[in-house]
Amino acid sequence: MARTFRSLRRQNLSAQVVREIGLSIMRKEFQPGDALLSEPELSQQFNVSRPVLREALKVLAEKGLIESRPRTGTRVRPRTDWNLLDPEVLTWQYEVGPDPAFLEAICEVRLMFEPMTARLAASRATAEEIETIERACGRLEELVEEAEPYIEADLAFHSAICAAAHNELLQRIVATLAAPLRASRLVTARLPGANRRTMPLHRRVAEAIRQGQELAAEEAMRELIVLTTEDVHRALGYSGTGSDLPLSTCPGQGQMPATTREGGE
Template structure:
């Protein structure tokens, strides 16, 4: 892993930059579970940074379950099963390193487990304020079919409003992870040009079912939305250039 020495104006963000580059190297396989990271003296000298900055970076990764530090044995990469895989930062690092299609599918599987039932609960428990938040997000999404940062933010707001309407506190903990999954998979689709399909109709169907307080319809509509998003992501990956797309080619991953 190569990092350029950092100037004094970047000291505040230094430990975050070190954590980012270490994490991408770990996720990308440069460091594997069980490997020991360079000790802080070697690392700080190589990058011309303080040992304090390196320690802070390691603490960030440890908080996300990716490394553990022990006296005399150093900082070791942990097994993937211990990583907080739906942490927004960890997801971002995966997409930067290039996630496998298997990992992408596991994220969509999580969405299929969580979001349809959340939609059904939202249909039972939503308030007029919840509906208004979802409707505003829909209107913003309709402006440009998720082709800009503004409409993508509106898509995330729609899903956040839906989860909030379910009125389940533990469920809301998953909101940031699900939002990050939506954000990054949408960006995968955008990298190969226009969106493979228009997702607005699927979102509107979810909204109308929630507004009608029809739980089964809301559940089915959300399941369809997630399945369509997964299919569109696969389609985008197949069309994308193998050398530049951050997600590994579908057929290569399956071999």
Template sequence: MDSTHRNLTQQVVHELGKTILQGTYKVGDSLPSEAELCTSFNISRTATREAVKMLTAKGLISSRPRQGIKVLDSKHWNLFDVDVLNWILLGKPDLYMLRSFQQLRLAIETEAAFLAAQYAQPEDLQAIVDALTRMKDATNGQDDTHEADIDFHQSILSASKNPFFIQLKSFITTALKVNLRFTNRHRAVTVEEYQAHVDIFEHVKNGRAQQAYDAAMVTQKATLALIDEQIEQREINH
């Protein structure tokens, strides 16, 4: 596939994927036919067909003869695909998706803290310290709240030395960004939140695996409780 063809295909994939996750097309809705997509994007049938295959592989759509191209339910989406994660961030994830994100974070990041306490190397500990410094600055509005928080959690995943956890950094980063955006988190990191992250680090640094796990569980459950509270409030109002 030459670069021009590939770029055109990727453009179609990005535009359609973003449109689906922004809710323009609902579950079960039909997308335009391949012929209509060719015309709409002014690209070849080959490039269009390749784009449809890519979106199918990502679990967003199904394409069958005489049934056309239809949007699939989110349970079919490849949520670990970097493109899908980015489209979720650009789109409008609901509170239930956000809760699912957080439930997985709770399982992953507590265990990552446990492993980090066992396997973290000096350079890993320094990366966590650097992230904490940014978080401390964020309590005074001197650094970016979101980026500082993300740095910390990425550093813990890296310190776990588990290659599977490390490869989930993109997922965790997107989950954090969605959470921060969805809860309209624009204020600085509070002193209490900063201290909670310091507690995790102290346990990791001193090799206290169970205590690191427990401290991470406290922060993750607190976030999950906020989401559950929003869901409960929404259900009451509806």
């Protein structure tokens, strides 16, 4: 037996099979309704034993991509059931073809939770966490001319802020979104001056968090995300109106409950 793709074995066999099948599903090589060969056939096709293949199918089922039932076989589930929050699914999604609509979705989601995350961070960050954020911001300034290293530093910056918000769930969301975000930044990073343009806002965010100014941190972060969203749009060659995306969330109506006071803690 050839074990064709065993050459690049740096991980489990089942993991390789998972990736192969997962990618082929992303490429829409199967109709959502049905298909996928039987386990014996698949195991033969991939040159692996049936237990290994079954482990792979279990993982794919866990990701919501497939569903196995006796007699019926394993069917590909509709896209709405896919676990889009799974890092691997996200990565595959991006590999088979960077979807502008998906990037748009990510930007929207970031715009929803990052500003308020910054606000929580300003309210709750400990001394060490503030220190970490400041250091990350410093590294950002150092690497402003670089491309890839800057992306990592940027992710570290946002991740540090998220950690300071003391909300497990948030941290998980950020960690999940890191993969596609990294990929998207690879696009925007090519834009000349994009990094430098967002630098002042990064500083403002870090500064506001350090001083515990909740609203200032929230607003600065919002502007920052808006800016990077625009960069994404430019990189995708949008017309640039952006009027479809609500960029802010400041109601001119509706009284706020006075539960927060600026600067004090």
